[in-house]
Amino acid sequence: MTSLDVLEFGLTTNHQSIEIKSHFTPSGLLFATLSTKAPDFDDYFTGLEDLINKVDFSKLPHRRSISYEGKFNWKTMYRHTLPSQSKCGMSSFRTCPSTKPGVARMEFDYYHAGTDEEFEKYYKFVRQVALEDFELCERAQMNLESGVYGEGILF
Structure with missing residues (x-):
């Protein structure tokens, strides 16, 4: 390009x-x-x-992409749509609105220059971090809906 x-x-x-x-x-x-x-x-x-x-x-060659839906407003994570780099690899993700109220779609792309074994080790680590972020988004949405805290930017 x-x-x-x-x-x-x-x-x-x-x-x-x-x-x-x-x-x-x-x-x-x-x-x-x-x-x-x-x-x-x-x-x-x-x-x-x-x-x-x-x-x-x-x-960095593209190695894998995944996408899934979560029960949270896409704006919960939109400011964190960015690439994340670590040794031999990079991942990027974006959070997109969906046509379903209260549902967002997270899309991930993984790039890695190492061997298949090195990539799988890297992928296991970054997926764990992503799943923790995903869980935080769903719980934050539940707290917003239940009134635990008000609307606004979460720090």
């Missing part, structure tokens, strides 16, 4: 084309927004590109 390819993608909704702002890093990561009002990449993520360019993410 070249930076020219990235500049040409967009979204169509209600038969209208919407430009999607994007930034493709030399290290192989694509950042995109759904709002043309979003700040420029360099303004919002000052210094990030210098940090992430230390790793060539395009050299």
